[in-house]
Amino acid sequence: MTENRRLKVKDNTRPWLRGVIAALPIMLGYLPVGFAYGVLAQKAGLSTLNTMLMSMIVFAGSAQLIAVGLVANGIGPLTIILTAFVVNLRHLLFSAAIFPHLTHWRKRELAVFASELTDETFALHSTRFEREQVEKSEAFAINIVSHITWVLGGWLGVVAGQLVVEIEPLALDYVLPAMFIGLLVMQIKSRTQVWVALLAGTASVAFLLLGFNQWHVIIATMIGATFGAWIDGWTRI
Amino acid sequence: MDENLVLLTIIGMAVVTYLPRLIPLLALSGKTLPPAIVAWLRHVPPAVLAAMLLPALLFKDGELAFGSDNLFFWAAIPTFAAAILTKSLFIPVIVGMLVVIVGRLFGG
Numbered sequence: 001m002t003e004n005r006r007l008k009v010k011d012n013t014r015p016w017l018r019g020v021i022a023a024l025p026i027m028l029g030y031l032p033v034g035f036a037y038g039v040l041a042q043k044a045g046l047s048t049l050n051t052m053l054m055s056m057i058v059f060a061g062s063a064q065l066i067a068v069g070l071v072a073n074g075i076g077p078l079t080i081i082l083t084a085f086v087v088n089l090r091h092l093l094f095s096a097a098i099f100p101h102l103t104h105w106r107k108r109e110l111a112v113f114a115s116e117l118t119d120e121t122f123a124l125h126s127t128r129f130e131r132e133q134v135e136k137s138e139a140f141a142i143n144i145v146s147h148i149t150w151v152l153g154g155w156l157g158v159v160a161g162q163l164v165v166e167i168e169p170l171a172l173d174y175v176l177p178a179m180f181i182g183l184l185v186m187q188i189k190s191r192t193q194v195w196v197a198l199l200a201g202t203a204s205v206a207f208l209l210l211g212f213n214q215w216h217v218i219i220a221t222m223i224g225a226t227f228g229a230w231i232d233g234w235t236r237i
Numbered sequence: 238m239d240e241n242l243v244l245l246t247i248i249g250m251a252v253v254t255y256l257p258r259l260i261p262l263l264a265l266s267g268k269t270l271p272p273a274i275v276a277w278l279r280h281v282p283p284a285v286l287a288a289m290l291l292p293a294l295l296f297k298d299g300e301l302a303f304g305s306d307n308l309f310f311w312a313a314i315p316t317f318a319a320a321i322l323t324k325s326l327f328i329p330v331i332v333g334m335l336v337v338i339v340g341r342l343f344g345g
Contacts, residue, residue, distance in 0.1 A: 025330050050243045057251040067250060071238055077246040085253035090285070095261035097281035100270070107266055114259040119289055126282040171337035177309060178316050178333030180290040185320035185329075187283040200284035201291030208292050209301065217288045224284030229277040 019141025022128065026120045026142070027149040029176035030061075034150045037064050038157020044072035048158050055154040059147055060118060063087045086214045093221055094122040101129035109136065116143035120176060123183045131186065192231045200224025308344065312336040 013021070034055065041051040046068065054064055063084040070080045094117050102110060117125075121143055128134050188194055204220035212219065238246070270278075297307045305311070316333035323329070 022326075025326060028330075045238070046243055047240050050240060050247060053244070054247045054250070058247065058254050060254050063250065063254060067246070071243065071246075074238070077238075077242055077249065080246050081249035081253055084250040085257075088254045089257055091254070091257040092261055093281055093285055095258050096265065097278050097285070099262055099265045100275060100278060102262065103266070105266075107263060110262045110266060111259060114262050115255055117258045123282075123286055130282070169338065169341055171334040171341070174309065174312060174333050174337040175330055177290065177293050177313070178330040179326065180286055180293075181313060181316045181333065182320045182326040182329040184283060184286040184290060185317065186324065186326070187286060193280065193283045196280050197283045197287035201287035204288035205291050205295055205301070208296070216292070217285065220288035221281060221285040224287065225277050225280040228280030228284070229273065232276050233273070 015135035015138040016141040018135075019138040020145050022124060022138075023121075023142040023145045025175055025179040025182075026124060026146045028172060029120065029179060030146060030149045031153040031156070032172040033061055033065075033176075034153020035157040035160075037061070037068065038154040039161035040065065040072070040157075041068045041154070042158050042161050044068045046071065051158055052151060052155060055151045056147075058084070059116060059150060060084070060088050060091075061150070083214075089214075090119075090217050090221070091117060091122075093218065094119075094126075098122060098126055098129070101125075101134075105136070113139065113143065116147050118146070120179070121146050123180060127183045127186045130189075192228055192235075195231070196224045196228040199227055305344070308337055308340045312340065 037055070038051060041054070041064075042048075046054075054067070058064055058067075066083060066087060067080050070083065095114060098117070102113070105113070124142060125134075125139060128139075184197060188197060200220045200223060203223045204216045207216035207219055294310050294313045295301055295303075295307075297309070303310060312333050315336050316329045319332040320329040
């Protein structure tokens, strides 16, 4: 393995502030998605309290959007919970993949950290932990400001949903895809990983086309990671 | 749906969302994993990022789209270029947004 651990020279910025700055793309991306969730939750007939509560204690964008869609269609609680479970199973992979970086953390710190592990915070954390020394306060700051922005976006959707807000021309809906592009490029440290990413991405698209609607990310990731580990083992011999 | 039932649904969703986030972290805490598993886990971040990203770029309204109307796909090319050249996070985000803004201005 060609580990290229660049321990960056510490700048004087406080760790929590470094976290907030690092989380800026997530915050910018969460506002419009959170807003859309708030608008849809309101339309589905959820009370303001329940709408906000879901953003606070579930904190999972796609599952929340799917859930309000199901509520709007009169689907029952058990189906909604089961759907959320399946949609969010990919977090198992996030949690397992981030673990090697957090071996020195206390259990209660892990418990709090896990509650705010989303696609976006995981993507950011896994890249940063790999590249530099990250303080705990920095990591928690990323999670907390992302979570606050998500809740705030939902609240704005509830209170300002009636107003026609034109966000499309601002391209805010491209912040998260662009951030993922930047993070993916930072993640790739070897030629093998180029192939891992291409394989996982292609497999994900293929499984989606085949109708594996919620499972495509998990299956594709396992295929990609297995391929990468296999190549590593193979080239070592 | 009755608001109390919605509340119970939300609590149920929170539980089934939190457990997959928590269990691997807690279960593995303090343990040393076999090197083969560590090697596998090291490939998970690029794999999962690509698996989440590519459908977002290639699908439009639920279908594969490579036409000029799929701005997300075309904007990804300069965004990738900016990411590879600068190795930063903010510059590709800004490049991507600008391309989409311009594309929407002129693409109708």
